[in-house]
Amino acid sequence: MAQMVHSAAATATPAAQPDVELRRVVKAFGAEVAVCDLDLAVRQGEFFSILGPSGCGKTTTLRLIAGFETPSAGDVLIQGANVSTVPAHRRPVNTVFQSYALFDHMTVKDNIAFGLKIRRMGTAQVRDRVAEALRLVRMESMANRYPAQLSGGQQQRVALARALVNHPAVMLLDEPLGALDQKLRKQMQVELANLHRQLGITFIMVTHDQEEALALSDRIAVMNNGQIEQIGTPSDIYDRPSTAFVADFIGDTNLLPGRIDQPHPRQVQVTTDSGLRVLACMSGSTVAQAVVVSVRPEKINLSLSAPAAANNCYQGHISHLMYLGTHLHCVVRLGSGETLMVRHPNRAESLIGVDTAVYVHWAADDCLVLDAA
């Protein structure tokens, strides 16, 4: 697991004015709406991630901030200034592309100096700034190489250096680690977090990798179908998802559709479509009668004998079992016909196998009632 790295900015009081703000932004390509009525405010110094499945509009959102796309409606503000019609080359942001988009005909040094030279900075200052950027990404020894002579991870560092050398107000990262192998990804995640802490500037990262978003971000916006489903801290998103989509997209979950028997602001009893009665917590946003109950696999306890629990305890048998080292991934088929994913810790006493009759049980506090999508 990647270490959770908290940035300095997370503990600082957020500035009153957001660094990047989108107000009711719409972006349509012909008849296809990529981004729909998007409202977003990213605080100064924050590591903000936009997370969602491919085609959800997250990259378009980033391109709207970078200035590669102009909004069909609504406004984009950077540090309080409306930049909706300002072209990309005059916005105080820099982008790290998923493909890196390094300039192959220039050395690493010249790639990094490109933005400074375009802005006609003096030679001595360019040299100092490039040296500083190379040091930040630990690529000093590669200054005179060409991009084609570097590994993927090294190219990634050059792309980072080329953006941060300009001291942008906001760094935009489009799936920055998407092209790296698993091991390098973990390593670069830590480096990204360190860079963010050292620089103290706002980072906005687009990713489809939920683990990466959880590990790095101060806040995450989960997007689906061009709209934001939820914005919150990693633990908000994981522990208190506000929609069934978020619960399902972030981590694994069991979703049981049903109806609320009796409305109550905190805990309610839900009868699922298969007839189970489940006691669950209300999430803030639920208003409808038709709901889904979300319970995470690691919150479910398995036992061979009946547990001493009054609620949320059902009988079933194990229909599939996967040994995953740290835990067992079980699929339990309940008497009512429902199947539940259960993550069972790998302990000495776990003497379960396929077709073992088991009891499943979870606390009412560990399951949430969400609007049916």
Place this chain on the structure above:
Amino acid sequence: MPSRPVTWPSLFTALMYAFMYFPIIVLGAYSFSDSRYSASWGGFSLRWYRALFSDRRLLAALQDSLIIAIVAVAISAVLGTLMAIGLARYRFPGKGLYRGMSYLPLIIPDIAIAVATLVFLASVAVPLSLGTIIAAHMVFCLAYIAVVVSSRIQRLDPNLEEAALDLGATHTQAMFKVLLPQLAPGILAGCLLAFVLSMDDLLISSFTAGGGANPLPIEIFSRVRTGVKPDINALSVMLILGSALLAGIAEYVRYWGDRQRQST
């Protein structure tokens, strides 16, 4: 070196090469022959090379050919590159049709282009000259350069110009500082190909040349009709060497471009 047995594939390869290059070797040998007939050996001599370089008519024809090729290729290089960039990077209505039409000169037989050009020029009453040959040559030069540059542009990172814009460059700066340098090997290779084709063209030139212009292929063809003299042998050798040199440069440029992208 250990002697290896002769295998069928190696024998076949040797035969193929002999089939392709033996006539050229014979021609090269006869160009040094001190004989008045092009197909008989009369001892070693450089007299035909001397004759070649003092043949004013031939040198004038070479000059015409060079002017045509250089001007047609230069204009086509600019237009062909812009065409390739436009087709690769912009969306506009009728793009598919435009792309297909722009590559059509590669497929249409030369004779069709030649006749069509002549009929068109006659119908709008433009007098034939060096200029009309250049215009006609641009038709195929443009298509070849656009094809070669397009294939290179398709292998480039689609975000390159955006990266330049993102770093503060204007569209013009992004084009000249990032896109064109990356396309340079493709543009150069396309130009060399078009140059060789233009130098070689007999058909289109002969339809569009007026009295004033007389490019080399036309001059050679008109001489050969009255019997091949050994000075044509010498000229052919010079042309082959010139083409080989250009092909070598084109190949090196391609290698250099690839190496820049892929070397470790």
